Amino acid sequence: MSRLIVRRLVVSLAVLWLVSLLVFVVTLLLPGDPARAILGQQATPERIAALQQQLQLDAPVWERYLDWLGGVLTGDLGFSTSTQGSVNSLLGDRIVASLVLLIAAAVISTAVGLVLGTWTAMRRGRPVDHTVSGISLVIAALPEFVIGVGLIILLSTTVFRIFPSVTLTRPGAPVWSEPGQLVLPVLTLVLVVTPYITRMMRATMSEVLDSGYVEMARLKGLPERTVIVRHAFPHAIGPVAQVIALQLAWLAGGVVVVEFLFRYPGIGQALIDAVNKRDVEVVQAVTLLIAAVYIVVNLLADIVGILTNPKVAAR
Amino acid sequence: GTTAATAAPTGAPRRGGTLRVGITGGGSSDTLDPHSPVSSPDIARTLNLYEPLLFRDHDYQLEMLVAKSVTASPDAKTWTAVLRDGIRFHDGRPVTPADVVASFRRITDPKDPKTGAASLGMLAEVVPVGENAVEFRLSEPSATFDDYLGQYPLGIVPADFDIKKPIGTGPFRASTFTPGLQSEFVRNEHYWRPGEPYLDKLVLIDFAADDARINALLSSQVDAVDQVPLALIDVLGSDPRMRILTSETGTWLPFTMRVDRPPFDDVRVREAMRLIVDREQMINQVLSGQGRLGNDLYAPFDPDYASELPQRKQDIAKARRLLAEAGKADLTVELVTAPVQAGAVEAAQVFQQQAKAAGVTVELKKVDTTTFYGDDYLSWDFAQDFWYTRNYLPQVAQCALPDSPYNETHFNDPEFLDLVGRASSTMDAGVRSELLKKAQRIEYERGGYIIWGFANQVDAHQVYVAGLAPSRTGLPLSGYQFRKAWLG
Amino acid sequence: MTAVEAVEIVDTPDVPIRQPGLFRRAWALPTAKIGTALTAVVVLVAVLGPWLGPVITGYGTTDFAGKPFQHDGIAGTDGIGRDVFTRFLAGGSTLLLYAVLATAIGIVLGAAIGMFAGYSGGRLDSVVMRGNDVLLSLPQLVFALLAIAMIGPQGWLLVTVIGVTHAPRIARVARQATVAVVSNEYIRAAEMYAVPRWRILVGEVLPNITGPLMVELGLRLTYSIGYVASLSFLGLGIQPPSADWGLMINENRIALIVQPWGVLLPVLAIAVLTVGTNLITDSLASAAARKEAR
Amino acid sequence: MSLEVTDLRVSTSDGSPVLHGVSYAIAPGEILALVGESGSGKTTAGLAALGHFRRGLVPVGGAVTVGDTDILALAEPERRALRGRTVAYIPQDPALSLNPSLRIGRQIAEVLEAHGMADDGRVTEVLEEVGLPSDEAYQRRYPHQLSGGQQQRVGIAMAFACRPSVVVLDEPTTGLDVTTQALVLRTIGTLTAEHRVAALYITHDLAVVAQIADRVAVMREGRVVETGTTREVLGHPTHAYTRELLDAVPSLDGVAPAGQAGAPVLAAKDISVSYGDVTVLRDVALTVATGECLMLLGESGSGKTTLSQCLSGLAAHYTGSVELDGVPLPPSTRQRTAAQLRDVQYVFQSPFSSLNPRKTIAQSVELPLTRLTTMDKARRRERVAEMLDRVRLGSALADRLPEQLSGGERQRAAIARALVTTPRVLVCDEVTSALDVSVQATVLDVLNDLRRDLGMAIVFVTHNIALAREIADRIAVLLDGGIAECGPVDDVLSRPSHRYTRELLANTPKL
């Protein structure tokens, strides 16, 4: 089993490396000159020239890739052309902020999703089931910015004025120092993600509940709790983990829109800014980060799958 | 505080308190550099941390700041600035001529020229004179050099200036700064204006998105915001908790036609274009009426503004005729637009619509701001741009001379050059006025700009904020100068 | 008689014809009917809108109906005083077209890759699928963001980027389904009768993975709509002066408080549409699932 | 305690009846066999004894009394208390009924805990009772680490753990090879006798019934059509359906349908196959002559499928040679000529996966013609119709999809597909083992007829020696990748030379 996991690990690393290559190449294709991008209207030829060689935009590509990769491996994400500072210092707090957003959303929606899913699976065909399924189906369909705008109208500016619609934390202070501001962004993401988990959990759980061994467990006279907890749940976890992983991965990317909408100081906002400013190394860093999140969560999901499957685990 | 205080505070200013201001734009490239502000937050920071020798007041008159006087020699080739007595930097050190010299050396450093350098082309050298004066020696005469000196990116900083210790003579001292997010300032105890500033603390907050900024105001997360989207003026105005601050300005959003390339190398085509525009409609649709008519001339606050020239109006018939004569009936042009300023893209769309009437097909090419100011900036055939208020000659220096940094219309007219050249070297106001009016007539007839109007600056603040006044500079929120602001 | 019918079928033995099973089973479910109804409504608006608009309101999409963000007219005016209702009616077609095209590209590419990998198996399979993983790990929106920054907001680019980024996700599903199918003995049989590879893929495999493919189709369509809208919302999608729902939301959300229609109409349209397609997808999914259960 | 089911009526939740008044009674220590074709309601009737009805099934009348408590009258919790304690169930398919992610020891102990019995060595004890190793290591195994027979016995152990007084066994030996089946049957026999348990034994194999049951109840379409002692029912059945079932049971004493064997067609010369380092076949050689049927006999995993696939070119990676009329055939179908492909045809093990569910029967059957012949559409159509006719599938079924056919019909369609090109050699891989006994009989019939009429050679692969007399002329016994013995049916059955063959004959249940 451990061999299997190790192999999976190696593959992930390989993938990650290829991704880094891809990201680097893609971002190189970004047109426009960072120097110009920074100076904006004040871009006089002299100033551009000065800035360009200051940014060493003239080294050969492969050299820049190796430098960059070496940096990334040693935890140095490079130099932000627009802040004139290290990418680390630019992204440091933002990464934390985004992670807070992600983890909060992930934890809440996973918990809610699993519980709702199991609950409805056990009440298949009953009204509660139909209501929950219906609602989740509807929400699942809405693009995140639609949900976001909706929530702002409802809870922040127009109908009620309960929660702040934008995040304004003073520098240094962590985003959670004013929890009120986290509510809407987190809520939006939760609403986007939960339906999928719920639906998947319901589907797999229903399948498992119909399986021979669950019926057998009942025929052995086991109490319903034991049947669900010991016999059904473990089998549902494996497949659902995959979906959760996919959703988290989606979050990592989808956070862009939400952060833009709520002015949340995370990597998503940084990305949009960086793309506009042609701040190549920041774009690379953020894209790579998001990709890494995806790869890691999938790795975890697979490991969960491996562990919950004795056929493999026993090896 | 969300407490529904709906009456504006009156009486003597109260000291103390923190003012939180939401400002449009900004991003990871924000800077505290006194000499190369780019985004609005940059400008706001510059204006509160640093002061140039002299600058424009709210009525767009020159006002002495670090200097107490700036005077020219008869030949207009030497200008002398005498420093204000007892003026000090944030750290308490007195401002010396050496500091002024150093500041200008930093600005005009050939290896890394700063924003202000562009308009100081004629500046040969700066030399200290005695204890409290400096002399500006020019390569060619300039009658309005004081005007050039009165720009916000020309702040005076100590000789040993270090961006990590951003020190100036401005009303506020920097305390914290996070690019793209926000910056905090505290009162400068050594400020030379007695009693000012009133605030203990000033917080400037970047906002990438308009709605986020407005929502922040509505949910009382900030006390004042610049650039109220025109759509929201009525709402905010009708909200008892809010006050609108409207200023007439000389800010303009021109369409720029390259006079050296077809189709606009034909003056008839240029005039046709100018006749196509329905200026009232522009102001109504783009600015919701918040603006004043333009007559294809800039610098409306200049004493020598050519107000005698007849106001151009939409005249489709004539436009068609001119185009026909130029052999350009049913002309098709590509208009490059970008969100360089609120209203830009909208203006482009309105123009496109108006042009249909004259049988001119306008194809919009919308690019992002970076691309717009990218490699092709200044070489688009037909595009847009955005300028703050300036007086005539400084504006000409920026955009109308062959060697101007931003001659986007590639305007290069011998007669015009001659007039401007003579005007800049004449100290006699009367004569100069004559020359300038002639020059403006030339631009009015053959220039490459379509200047359809001057946008009002509309900002908003919570009712309990006092001391903010309308400003003609075009800079929002009383020119981003918060030294007079106080909280009731 | 029956023999004759047999001929009709035999005529085109390898085309993936007649899986009425899936659709009929799906149609039996209420979700399918509701979903189709919702989708139909929006599609109708989107398709007929461009013509109806001027007729109903008397304004073109770029005519000025009044001052900005006023309430005159059916749904008031937008940021530069154009008639919101006209633009709303006109604003669906592009979005819909782009979404459909993108989905088509994604399905074709994805199915091809997935089926090929799944049928070939072995090393080829794992190589292709690793490559797939690499693409998968790049978030779609970010990808689109970069591409657009590179080439600029062009319609064809939107379609291609979204379609291409769908492909690996669809390929994954297609492969899984294919692997399941390929283990069946009727594939051995086909091989035994020396049926060429591509005919096996098209004739034997494809008809048996339509279930999951249909589900993917619906799912991706829903997503595509979301993405096109989101990109326009970020200002990177369909460009002015075109009337487009996503763009309208972006242009008008600033006036949400003053003149909500400019946002509400398109938001509702998009919501109804996506909910509709999603309901259809769901019905297909459960229909396909029942099939499995049998 | 005894079990008594009286006039039990069950129907689906949408009202269509599944059981119309089923009654049966079992005394302590007695085994009642419940026989009937698939879908007749045996499982439903059995589960009712535990007061359990699968999703979508509801009891609509009748009583189920264990001892003197009417289970249907009890509330769910009380029923649960009975299940596994008083009434135990042994599932149809152990592979599906054991929780794959729990260790077997745990799964047995679970029952005891659920009914508040301390596990003081009971798990070990019961494992020994069912003849399994009971050591710690074994208890820590997972189901997938056990063979089918062992899994089934774990199931039995689970059922007997709480010493129940009633057990329901649902086809506990289907899918086990005869040797293991014999073992399991013995275990059940002893356990029921020792603990005086009333046992309901569900099956559709009358031969098994003959071996284990005291009394028999025959079910059909939700009704019990005949009951009585095993001797009566099997001896002189009164109901037609019972007779039908009896006839379907293959017997080893009949006379083989002698086909007139001609010249050898297909010859395999020292075939060897190995997957990686496991050698599956070692220098196997065999021949079939025209009109002859060779039975290839062997237990599961002995390499039957592999060998037969070598013959028909589906497994390319073998060494040795396969010759048709002395002409060596290319190993892979892709290299064989149309003629060669036409001559050697293969029928797959499972009728459920050998037909494309998206193609009509006609389309599937036509495939070989389109690929391997130059016939025009009209001719092909005729041929298909004719062939379906031969395998007794009316042309009415021609344009049905496989899912609309029964297992037997599907298998016959698959045979039709193999026959349309009038092959000279037909390789049938376990064509009946997925089918019901009664259905199996018809398929064998069809094969025999075809052989007689078309005079083709058949290689009939099976693990069920009982079929020998029904179809084969010669038997080749495949064991550990080699031919253990080979000869005419009569010789092999009467004088089996190999130990394994004798064992098989001994364990095969007879009426």
Ligand SMILES: Nc1ncnc2c1ncn2[C@@H]1O[C@H](COP(=O)(O)OP(=O)(O)OP(=O)(O)O)[C@@H](O)[C@H]1O
């Ligand atoms: N959950 C269910 N819902 C509806 N109908 C069912 C359900 N389970 C079984 N049936 C139907 O009830 C009838 C009897 O099923 P049952 O499983 O008892 O037959 P069986 O004799 O056990 O078949 P087999 O020998 O294949 O196990 C069948 O026709 C089947 O289609």
Ligand SMILES: Nc1ncnc2c1ncn2[C@@H]1O[C@H](COP(=O)(O)OP(=O)(O)OP(=O)(O)O)[C@@H](O)[C@H]1O
């Ligand atoms: N693709 C394969 N890879 C590895 N081993 C295989 C493969 N196919 C079959 N085997 C092994 O070869 C041996 C013979 O397999 P085969 O299917 O021929 O047995 P069989 O007699 O047909 O069994 P059954 O009666 O269950 O069909 C088995 O031990 C099996 O595990």
Ligand SMILES: [Mg+2]
């Ligand atoms: Mg059964």
Ligand SMILES: [Mg+2]
């Ligand atoms: Mg086999």
